Amino acid sequence: MAKTIQEINEKIRQGKAVVATAEEIIDLVKQKGTQKAAREVDVVTTGTFGPMCSSGIYFNIGHSRPRIKLGGGRVYLNDVLAYAAFAATDLYLGANALPDDDPRNRFHPGEFNYGGGHVIEDLVAGKDIRLIATAYGTNCYPRRKLETWINLKDLNEAVLFNLRNAYQNYNVAANTSEKTIYTYMGVLKPHLGNINYATAGQLSPLLNDPYYKTIGIGTRIFLGGGTGYITWHGTQHNPHAPRSENGVPRQSAGTLAVIGDLKQMSPRWLVGTSMLGYGATLSVGIGVPIPILSEEILRYTTVKDEEIFAPVVDYSEAYPGRSSEILGEVSYGELKSGKILIQEKEVPTASLSSYPRAVEIANTLKEWIMKGEFLLTEPVAPLPGVEAGITFKPLNERPIEDNRRI
Amino acid sequence: MAISKRVVLHFPSRLVEQPIIYKLVKDYNLVLNILKASVTPKEEGLLILELSGAREDYDRGIQYLTDIGVRIQSLGQNIMRNDARCTHCGACVVICPTGALTLDPKTRMVNFHEDKCTACELCVLACPPRAMEVHF
Known part of the structure; x- marks a missing residue:
């Protein structure tokens, strides 16, 4: 049944492309089965909207x-x-x-x-x-x-030229200390007072194409309310992160560098953001279309919040000290229920990434494609995958001696 | 009939040194809970109260405050959400101590229940796009 991007584009031009969001596709495949859905659906659209500092x-x-x-x-x-x-x-x-x-x-x-x-x-x-x-x-x-x-x-x-956006999964932030802390993951109350997370989960672009089989350099995307392109993998791109059986990384992994003409973007999708005690940043809206070229690619897009896990990290100690210690692992299904059980305590959860805006992006992209206004592009080169052997290096500090010249 | 309302009182500087709250309790039988107070001698004072009592006492108490020159606002008017700036991320829902900001589990939009807001202002700076505004 394998389709090509050219075939899908031909259907888009004729206004005949079948498009579903990464949320809709979950039920659609449940109803029709993978085989039939893969034949019928041409594109799955994704979306994410949240603070992205390297923009x-x-x-x-x-x-x-x-x-x-x-x-x-x-x-x-x-x-x-x-x-x-x-x-x-x-x-x-x-x-x-x-x-x-x-x-x-x-x-x-x-x-x-x-x-x-x-x-x-x-x-x-x-x-x-x-x-x-x-x-x-x-x-x-x-x-x-x-x-x-x-x-x-x-x-x-x-x-707009962003060095690192659309993180594929991310830490869930907690605070076990005695004092409120103010972080890029928001305000974290003491004694596990709250837990904050920061991805759109089942709608997030790279969680729907975990091995970057369709998303690559040159992929045309929704960016900041206009169209843009993926230019490269983002900084700190770490495809080698541990993964679940469904291929989805269990911690922060892949990232995207993106580019687009600011003149066709909108302030609804590029929002100046202030993180108390941390700094000023920009919330960015990104949506990536995934061409359904095979059943395998379709299967990846059906990933549900319950099947995506992220590590809970203590931002009072482990994170600032760069320790790899975690407090546990939770699924986005649990996080989105409003509270999770961690260290035998029921902790309320909050998101820094706007799910309603992610839905809006996926729907907008869907509309553009269905109207024939947005054609898919063939990546000119893939993003480095698991096989690339990238290791995410920490800084190896080397003391500077007084008498050493450059 | 008993009544309980949250009100914001603005005192002009000439009233700041008078025992007005005492009078509300003594002369008008009102039960009060101070939610926020900011009083600087010789300057304007601001007080956020929850006032409870019989309807008649409440009305008379409010009349007394108005007569002596206290400006009264109901609480809901003071903390406002700028809907054009709110992105519905939900960062505020764990910060709000009174449940005035909640997440709709279906739409995942943030709802602001003005009647539950005590104007503590914790959400104001915790909101990343700064959508919560104080209008006293």
Whole structure:
């Protein structure tokens, strides 16, 4: 029954493609059986929406008269420090960037009300952004100061380029200490007061294609409300993580690097986010279509929350100390019930990833495909899989002796 | 008929040093539970109370407060959810101590029950997209 992406695209063009979300496919296969469903269904859509710190934008502001070389200078966007280390007018802004005068955690927990992620949201919302830059001046780029409003519509290029998104599974965070702690996994109350998790579970892209059999470099995706592409595996991509029998990793594993034109994205799907006591970041919406090329690929997409397990990690001690000790393993089915039993205590659970938004992404992508507006792409190269032999390396610190020269 | 309501009282600076709460108890037979108080001498005072008592006593007590110049708001008005910013992640539901923020198990959307909110404001900074707003 094997189908090809070209055949599926032909059906999409004719408006005849059969598409289901990764949630709908579970019941559909239960009703029809794998064989029949694999013949009928062409695409399964996935979605995830949550804070993704390794996100950012690069953009080109155009040349001022007289010219200024921002590369090597200092540039602020709404007081948030941008990265100015390219040519004259190219900048990068990361989601975690902060204004110089943000008190950070001087008064703990810091609020982090406005950072890079918020500038990105404001920019994509069409708001004017205040750019203030200083440079050192050269013969060809004499200007040393620039203060101007910039707006997305006037930029030559504005591109969302995220180094690591859409983690395939993730830690579940707890706190066994005596004090409330403030983490990138949210506020964690003492004595296992609550437990926070951070993936969309059965709807999450890489949990539906656990061995990256269809998702690869060049895959066209839903990104930030527009379309984008997978450019590479994300940083910390770790396909070698332990897996269940269904192939699904039991801890954080694969990741994606993604890219897309910011000008066609929307602030609904790129939301400036503040993690109390941790920092500013960006919540990103991503959806990946999975072409149902075989029964095997279909079977992977039928994974349920009850079949996806994640480790519960103590963020008061094990995580900061980089210990691999875990408090236990739980399924997303248990996590989504609102409470789990851990160390004989019933602990309420909360999510940092929005499931309703993940559903909306999967449905939007489904609609685009059914209307013939979104064609699938053939990956130009696969993501490194289990066989790639990647080991996820910690930092091996080497002391710097006083007398050693570079 | 007995009644129990949560109210927010704003005191102008001239009233801050008067024993108004004492009068509510003594003259109007009201039972009160202070949920939040922020009183700075010579400046404005803010008090969030749960007031219980007979309907008639409650009405007279509120009349007394209004007459002496206390501005009264009902509690639900003060903590608001900016629905345009809420992404329904659910990070707030384990933070809210009174069950005013809950997750619908079917839709997995976050519901805000204003009647259960005591305006403790714990959700305000714990909300990642900062959708919970204080309007006193």
